[in-house]
Structures are given as C-alpha cells and as structure tokens.
Amino acid sequence: MKQQEKILEVKDLKQHFHSGKNGVIKAVDGISFDIYRGETFGLVGESGCGKSTTGRTIIRLYNATSGEVIFNGTNVHGGKSKKDLKAFNRQMQMIFQDPYASLNPRMTVKDIIAEGMDIHGLAKSDKEKTERVHELLETVGLNKQHASRYPHEFSGGQRQRIGIARALAVDPEFIIADEPISALDVSIQAQVVNLLKELQQERGLTYLFIAHDLSMVKYISDRIAVMYAGRIVELAESDELYNNPLHSYTKSLLSAIPVPDPDFERNRKRVAFDPDSYRPEDSELREVSPGHWVLCTSEEYKQYQA
Amino acid sequence: MENILDVNNLHVTFDTYGGKVQAVRGVNFSLKKGETLAIVGESGSGKSVTTKALMGLIKKPAGKIPEGEILFDGKDLAKLNEKQMQKIRGKDISMIFQDPMTSLNPTMKIGKQIMEGLILHQKKSKQEAKARALELLDLVGIPNPEKRLNQYPHQFSGGMRQRVVIAIALACNPKVLIADEPTTALDVTIQAQIIELMKDIQSKMDTSIIFITHDLGVVANVADRVAVMYAGKIVEIGTVDDVFYNPKHPYTWGLLGSMPTVDSTEEKLLAIPGTPPDLISPPKGDAFAARNEYALAIDFEEEPPMFKVSDTHYAATWLLHENAPEIEPPPAVKKRMAGIAGEEGSQS
Numbered sequence: 068m069k070q071q072e073k074i075l076e077v078k079d080l081k082q083h084f085h086s087g088k089n090g091v092i093k094a095v096d097g098i099s100f101d102i103y104r105g106e107t108f109g110l111v112g113e114s115g116c117g118k119s120t121t122g123r124t125i126i127r128l129y130n131a132t133s134g135e136v137i138f139n140g141t142n143v144h145g146g147k148s149k150k151d152l153k154a155f156n157r158q159m160q161m162i163f164q165d166p167y168a169s170l171n172p173r174m175t176v177k178d179i180i181a182e183g184m185d186i187h188g189l190a191k192s193d194k195e196k197t198e199r200v201h202e203l204l205e206t207v208g209l210n211k212q213h214a215s216r217y218p219h220e221f222s223g224g225q226r227q228r229i230g231i232a233r234a235l236a237v238d239p240e241f242i243i244a245d246e247p248i249s250a251l252d253v254s255i256q257a258q259v260v261n262l263l264k265e266l267q268q269e270r271g272l273t274y275l276f277i278a279h280d281l282s283m284v285k286y287i288s289d290r291i292a293v294m295y296a297g298r299i300v301e302l303a304e305s306d307e308l309y310n311n312p313l314h315s316y317t318k319s320l321l322s323a324i325p326v327p328d329p330d331f332e333r334n335r336k337r338v339a340f341d342p343d344s345y346r347p348e349d350s351e352l353r354e355v356s357p358g359h360w361v362l363c364t365s366e367e368y369k370q371y372q373a
Numbered sequence: 374m375e376n377i378l379d380v381n382n383l384h385v386t387f388d389t390y391g392g393k394v395q396a397v398r399g400v401n402f403s404l405k406k407g408e409t410l411a412i413v414g415e416s417g418s419g420k421s422v423t424t425k426a427l428m429g430l431i432k433k434p435a436g437k438i439p440e441g442e443i444l445f446d447g448k449d450l451a452k453l454n455e456k457q458m459q460k461i462r463g464k465d466i467s468m469i470f471q472d473p474m475t476s477l478n479p480t481m482k483i484g485k486q487i488m489e490g491l492i493l494h495q496k497k498s499k500q501e502a503k504a505r506a507l508e509l510l511d512l513v514g515i516p517n518p519e520k521r522l523n524q525y526p527h528q529f530s531g532g533m534r535q536r537v538v539i540a541i542a543l544a545c546n547p548k549v550l551i552a553d554e555p556t557t558a559l560d561v562t563i564q565a566q567i568i569e570l571m572k573d574i575q576s577k578m579d580t581s582i583i584f585i586t587h588d589l590g591v592v593a594n595v596a597d598r599v600a601v602m603y604a605g606k607i608v609e610i611g612t613v614d615d616v617f618y619n620p621k622h623p624y625t626w627g628l629l630g631s632m633p634t635v636d637s638t639e640e641k642l643l644a645i646p647g648t649p650p651d652l653i654s655p656p657k658g659d660a661f662a663a664r665n666e667y668a669l670a671i672d673f674e675e676e677p678p679m680f681k682v683s684d685t686h687y688a689a690t691w692l693l694h695e696n697a698p699e700i701e702p703p704p705a706v707k708k709r710m711a712g713i714a715g716e717e718g719s720q721s
Contacts, residue, residue: 113560113561113562113563114531114560222648223416224648225648252415252416252587253415253587253588253589253628253631253632254415254627254628254631254644254645255415255644255648256631257630257631257632257642257643257644257645258644258645258646260642261641261642261644264641279560279561281561282590282632282633282634283633285633286633286642319562320561320562322565323561323562323564323565324561324590325561325564325565325588325589325590325591325593325594326590326593326634327589327590327592327593327617327629327632327634327709328593328617328634328709329593329613329614329617329618331593332590332593332594335594337565337569340562
C-alpha cells in the first residue's frame, strides 16, 4: 500500500430486504472495512453472499438499512441535498458485470459516454464534449470512429471498454467494478484487467473489485475481503490471504480454485466447508496479525494467534 | 483403446442475413472408450456447434452439415434423419447443458423428467423407471431421493439442479456424454463437487466424456486429452500434459498466458490482442495470423496443416515446419510449462 489515507470507511453496514409477508433477507449483515486511496480492494464470495449488494449499497443504489459509508469524510447515506449527491456521484462510479445489459441499446456510444458529462456540466460546448469522448475512447483502446455507433455493433470486450470509458468520463476517484470480466472470454478478460491496471497507475484510481474468480482477484487486488452469508469472514493483504488463510470458509474457497496445471490438479485436495460449523452470532472480526482480520470467537482468536 | 466416436472433416454452416457463417471448418478427432476429451476455445470458436452436430441438434434449414462424417456405432450420424437420431439422442449419446436453471422443465416434477428417457428408450414400466430414478438421484448425491423425486426444479439450488441434469443424462447409461460448460454457471466450490461427481461416475460406468469449457483450470483437472479450437478448427490436440507442458500453437500460449496463476506476480497479463475473426468470410491463410505476434509471412497466405509433434500431439502452426525459425514461447508460458505444482505445494 502506497498511502494509508482512507478514501472509504464502511462501518457496520447492514442491508436487509423484505421478502414475502414477514420474511427478511439479511443480504449484508454488519460489515466493516476501510479502503485506502490508490489501492484495489477485492471483495470475493459465492453467489448470494452479499458482495454485489455491498457494492450497490456503497454507491447508494440502495439505501442502507443501518450503518455508515463514509467517503472522503462524509456519510454517503446521510441526508444530502441534491447538490451534494451530484458531487458524490461524480467522485464514485460503477462498472457493471453484463456489458450487454448495462448499455442503452438506443443511444450512440458518444451519448452513453457523455451522459455523465452532460449531467455534471463538464463540457462547455458540443465540440469540447466530442473531443473528450474521442479522448476517452482512445484511452480505453477504441477509436473515435466508434463514437457514432450503437452498442450492438460491438463485441463483449469492446462493450466493457465503453462501460469503462463512461465511468471515467466524470473523472471519478473511486470505481466500483462489479464482476467486470465475468461475462468475457479468457483472452479478453486479460485485456480488460490490463486496461484497469494501466488506468489505475495513470490516474491514481481506487477500485473496489467485486468478483468470484479468485485467481483474477488475487492478481489485481492489494487487499481482499472474503464474504460469506452477508458477513466478512476474512480480510487480509492478497498474498497473506492466499498463503495463510485462517477461516475454514476461506480455506475451502481457495482449495476449490481450478489451477491450469495438470500435475497440480492430480494431487488436488479439496477442503470441504461445513456450514453448520459457521456460527456468526458468537464471532466478530478480529485482527489476528497486523492487517489480517478473521471472523472468530474469542477462543478461536487465541488459537489463531498461537 | 478402441475409438467409440470418429469425427472426420466436419463442416457446419449457418445461413444468416449477413451471409453464410462457417461455424465449423473441418474438424477431425476421435474419442476413445472411457476417456475425457476437453474442447477449449473462446465463444464463437465452434466448440458448442461441433458437439451439437454430434447430437443432431443443428437446426435445419438454416444450419447444415455440408461435408464430413460422424462415425458412431457403425453409423454416420451426419446422415441420419431426425427420427433415427431420436433413437440415439439421450440413449447412446446424451448431453449436460451449461445452465441448470433453463435446461430443466419448470412445470414437471424432477422424477418425471428423469423417468421420461427411461420409459421412452428402454421401454421400462413406470415402477421400474421410478426405481432407476431413485438409484440415479442417489448416484449423483442428492439426499432424500424419495422426497426429491416429487419436487419441482425451483425447489433445488443451482448445484443440485445440475446434479439432476446429470442424472437425466446418465439415465440410459450412455456411451458418450457431452458436457457443454457444465460448471460455468456454478460457484467454485460447487463446481469442484460437480467435477468430482462426473469423474467418479465415469470411473464407475466407463463413459466417454466430451467436456467443453473455456476454463483451463477445469481442463487440467478433468481431461485426458485436450483439443484447442479457434475459428471453427482444432489448432492443437494432445494429451493434457502435451498441451499444458509442451504447447506448440501460439494461440494455446495466449490462452495459457492470459490466465493469472494464484502466485503470478507479473505486472501484466499476456493478453491476446484483437478479437476472433468473422466466420462469414474467414481470413485467408491461418485464421489466427492477425492476432499472432509470431505470425510468419506464409500464415497470411496459406493455412497450416496439422503437424505431428508426437504420436499423441498435433498442432496446426507453420512454426512447426522444418524451415520455420526457432521461436520460444513467451516467458509467462514457459514458467507455466515448467509446472507450478512444486511451489504451490510448498505453500500449504
């Protein structure tokens, strides 16, 4: 980590949804973490663990049930005027999973990318706007001829580049990437991940990278949090998490990653996770070694430290 | 080992408004009894279309098999009509689809869906079919089969649904099982369970499996042999060790290099530049040439034939020609070829 300045603090965030008459789904059930400026923070877990809900709540697509999201010192979920919200929206942007569903099929690429610029009044004239769109297209590896086309004329990887250009259009500091490469082919995934890394270096962006592909997350992230059933069960620097996983769920998840190496696969030993052993009610997230947090009971905490 | 299936020079085309798409352009492979052949490639490389042709699922009149043969059990499947194909489909050759959410009928109980094939193909009575369905549910590891038999698909989780799909595919003891991205829609831990299940069943029933996937990690786990497809052709085929430890085709290098390993530290992934070619008018020469940094002049002129690397290993690249310059695979791939198992093992 280059700097230790916190750009985002999530404090005991809860997001509950109503389901049926009396049912409540605790999609996110009390999570806390910080993201430092300039880092990539990976959030991994299986479907339904609440990782996407966390991302959407942070950017206030949902209003949090309780808890705080503090971005650059102010609470995202505090009562805000329209003006404050607009300023906030400019600083935080999102890249979505499905490049087919996240672009309006009836808008040209130029309009898609420039929509944010229009809303925030970032371009004084149409000429300036067009120039800026062309610049952005080149930044993400497309060219200016593409500006007048419609989304259906592009492949999945190209569409994801358009989604990235749209997010960059308002010069955000913080980008939430919700499974940005899951829908893409392997060779195209690498292109997009390389692009995200380059942009981060050039513009000093901070990423919250949400994914289930653990090898990609490990590759791109500085720190990683593992979510299970709405809680963070483990949080550590990437290497530490992969080399020294402590929570049984993390161990099970890591042991299931397919590795493109036949010899390794022949000797693979999968660790099964027993959901019955998971008792979140007596546990809390504790720091076992500097920067390495695990959801554990006080007894387990002593064992982990030993 | 005897060959159970032989595919020779298979071509599949589709008529579209834009023109004729040459989805499969001369594919050759054979499948041995009891082995797993993995077919890898990107979307649009023709891997799914190839297996659909084996199942007789190429929709006419837009889809055609203008050339080639699929030899199975003394018959050429490419020449059979729909009625003859129905006798084979689900009985001798069956298929597991990618999405367990859409490949089951939501309005039919699970039990009935499993029994359907048994009653149709094996002329079993309802009682017999039910007994077999219970056996199958047990085989694929679904607890409480008696109760589950009377439930609908929506009452099952994704992993459990995929187990049901596998039970249906296995019902008539098929000789060939085609699995089209069977684990892509599943979480990693569930994926690992389903793969273990398929391997276990294969060892019990000696089924031959064609496993389509784009995940090389999964390939390394399940496959005995691997065929790499690009733009409607097989560009490299060999045993799993041949392809992972001694890859010869630059496209295979690209695929291997674009996946990060858990311990990879390289600043950049080895991405394959560009996108796959349009198969309405496939490029002249080697279809991969435009994206290939090792392309030779001849690649843009003439298509490379399959060069023999060893008895089990073939690749279609001019780099294997005796007059071609010596080219080393990129460092990231070489590191992978050397095997990462040692390092991985020492970590845990």
